[in-house]
Amino acid sequence: MKIVVVGCTHAGTAAVVNMKELYPDSQITIYEKNDNISFLSCGIALSVENVVTEPEKLFYNSPDNLASQGIVTNMKHEVLDIDFDNKKLSVKNLVTNEIIEDSYDKLVLTLGSWPIVPKFEGGNLENILLCKNYDHAKTIIEKSKNAKNVVVIGAGYIGVELAEAFEMRNKNVTLIDAENRIMAKYLDKEFTDIAQEEFTKRGVNLVLGQKVQKFEGTDKVSKVVTDKGEFEADLVVLCIGFAPNTKLVKGKLDTLSNGAIIIDEYMRTSKEDVFAAGDCCVVRYNPANENRYIPLATNAVRMGTLVAKNLVKPTLKYMGTQGTSGIKIYDLCIASTGLTEEVAKSTTSLNVASVTAVDNYRPEFMPTFEEAKLKLVYDKDTRKVVGGQIISKIDLTQFMNTLSVVIQNEMTVEELAMTDFFFQPHFNKPWSLLNTAALMAL
Ligand SMILES: Cc1cc2nc3c(=O)[nH]c(=O)nc-3n(C[C@H](O)[C@H](O)[C@H](O)COP(=O)(O)OP(=O)(O)OC[C@H]3O[C@@H](n4cnc5c(N)ncnc54)[C@H](O)[C@@H]3O)c2cc1C
Numbered sequence: 366m367k368i369v370v371v372g373c374t375h376a377g378t379a380a381v382v383n384m385k386e387l388y389p390d391s392q393i394t395i396y397e398k399n400d401n402i403s404f405l406s407c408g409i410a411l412s413v414e415n416v417v418t419e420p421e422k423l424f425y426n427s428p429d430n431l432a433s434q435g436i437v438t439n440m441k442h443e444v445l446d447i448d449f450d451n452k453k454l455s456v457k458n459l460v461t462n463e464i465i466e467d468s469y470d471k472l473v474l475t476l477g478s479w480p481i482v483p484k485f486e487g488g489n490l491e492n493i494l495l496c497k498n499y500d501h502a503k504t505i506i507e508k509s510k511n512a513k514n515v516v517v518i519g520a521g522y523i524g525v526e527l528a529e530a531f532e533m534r535n536k537n538v539t540l541i542d543a544e545n546r547i548m549a550k551y552l553d554k555e556f557t558d559i560a561q562e563e564f565t566k567r568g569v570n571l572v573l574g575q576k577v578q579k580f581e582g583t584d585k586v587s588k589v590v591t592d593k594g595e596f597e598a599d600l601v602v603l604c605i606g607f608a609p610n611t612k613l614v615k616g617k618l619d620t621l622s623n624g625a626i627i628i629d630e631y632m633r634t635s636k637e638d639v640f641a642a643g644d645c646c647v648v649r650y651n652p653a654n655e656n657r658y659i660p661l662a663t664n665a666v667r668m669g670t671l672v673a674k675n676l677v678k679p680t681l682k683y684m685g686t687q688g689t690s691g692i693k694i695y696d697l698c699i700a701s702t703g704l705t706e707e708v709a710k711s712t713t714s715l716n717v718a719s720v721t722a723v724d725n726y727r728p729e730f731m732p733t734f735e736e737a738k739l740k741l742v743y744d745k746d747t748r749k750v751v752g753g754q755i756i757s758k759i760d761l762t763q764f765m766n767t768l769s770v771v772i773q774n775e776m777t778v779e780e781l782a783m784t785d786f787f788f789q790p791h792f793n794k795p796w797s798l799l800n801t802a803a804l805m806a807l
Pocket of ligand 1: 372374397410642665
């Protein structure tokens with residue numbers, strides 16, 4: 366069996382290592398247009414902050430390692446076209462410019478995503494950077510060394526992490542977003558208020574509810590102009606969001622209007638023997654019971670693994686996602702899963718309500734204890750839990766992984782209230798915070 370994989374970051378790497386194990390006699394060829402594989406962008410902010418001392422530590426696989434397993438990795442090779450009817454592809458060697466043809470029995474598309482870059486006046490000035498891959502990480506680290514005023518545009522997870530990292534490196538940081546709150550898609554206001562206060566305390570300039578209009582400067586950027594103000598900048602990082610990188614298959618495979626490849630629960634695309642996984646695809650979003658575009662490494666590794674399991678025959682179904690995510694902002698450990706109350710109200714027809722438990726995470730007789738805030742979002746009609754968020758200075762983020770399982774299995778607040786969780790004074794109270802919050806909803 367001749368397998369060709371296009372793109373090799375998280376989804377691609379997960380697919381190839383599992384395919385080699387399951388089908389040891391197969392011939393696996395990877396085409397990757399970059400000069401590296403398996404870079405964990407999730408660690409970029411940590412390496413900007415120097416918590417991770419070199420970005421090279423963020424790789425977890427290599428072409429040499431894959432070669433030792435008999436997998437051929439062609440780096441700096443971009444797939445230019447695919448003839449799905451004849452199972453052929455044309456590939457450009459980006460070093461020699463040579464175009465080669467190849468063929469496949471099974472094709473795996475793990476094309477990923479690319480940052481959204483709106484057309485701004487002055488957008489071509491130097492020092493306006495993206496934050497996605499290894500090259501970007503190196504450039505951000507290098508250029509930020511001498512930067513004084515850093516502007517981060519986009520206050521989602523990535524922008525927020527970078528803002529903290531730059532502030533920790535003693536930069537003057539401005540974080541701009543068109544929304545009125547940071548991380549507005551992932552957390553409700555009670556939670557972002559706490560995070561915003563932390564940023565403000567540390568001197569990060571939060572510029573919210575403002576839209577970037579243009580950049581000014583001679584060669585290098587010197588100013589970011591919004592609809593309401595102007596901000597000095599010698600370095601700008603655009604963190605506006607991601608779009609599926611699927612120009613290659615446009616009009617050839619079924620996609621959503623944003624280009625995300627539509628796959629079934631076995632990772633099959635609309636063409637026979639063509640599979641897709643990761644950021645280039647739609648995912649089933651369980652809390653809203655619909656397909657959404659949620660680019661996350663967690664989805665990518667699961668989907669890549671499922672490609673391998675289902676390559677020969679449908680074997681293991683994708684269970685969908687709750688979009689569970691976590692973030693640490695200074696001392697605050699924050700996580701969320703499923704729908705926030707605000708997103709549920711604005712994007713679904715669910716009749717949602719919420720309850721919020723605020724309590725010390727363990728008994729007050731212990732030498733130390735910290736407050737935790739846990740919110741549950743549920744559907745008043747079906748009683749099903751559809752989302753949750755937690756914030757504390759203690760790492761209680763695993764509660765959201767538990768809640769992810771609760772949502773996945775469509776449990777009600779009544780069931781969650783009476784679910785068995787352990788008690789031990791080191792860790793918690795007799796009623797788990799999840800029980801406590803769910804009890805409030807009864
Ligand atoms: C800064 C940052 C922080 C993040 N933090 C987190 C986090 O904490 N948790 C989390 O779950 N997720 C996080 N993510 C998201 C996560 O990194 C992505 O979901 C993940 O990278 C998706 O993996 P993928 O393999 O699907 O796609 P990608 O990583 O986009 O990789 C696609 C690959 O395909 C290659 N390719 C594309 N087209 C072609 C072609 N025509 N020919 C050859 N090769 C091609 C590309 O060069 C690339 O290597 C973060 C992302 C960023 C940028």
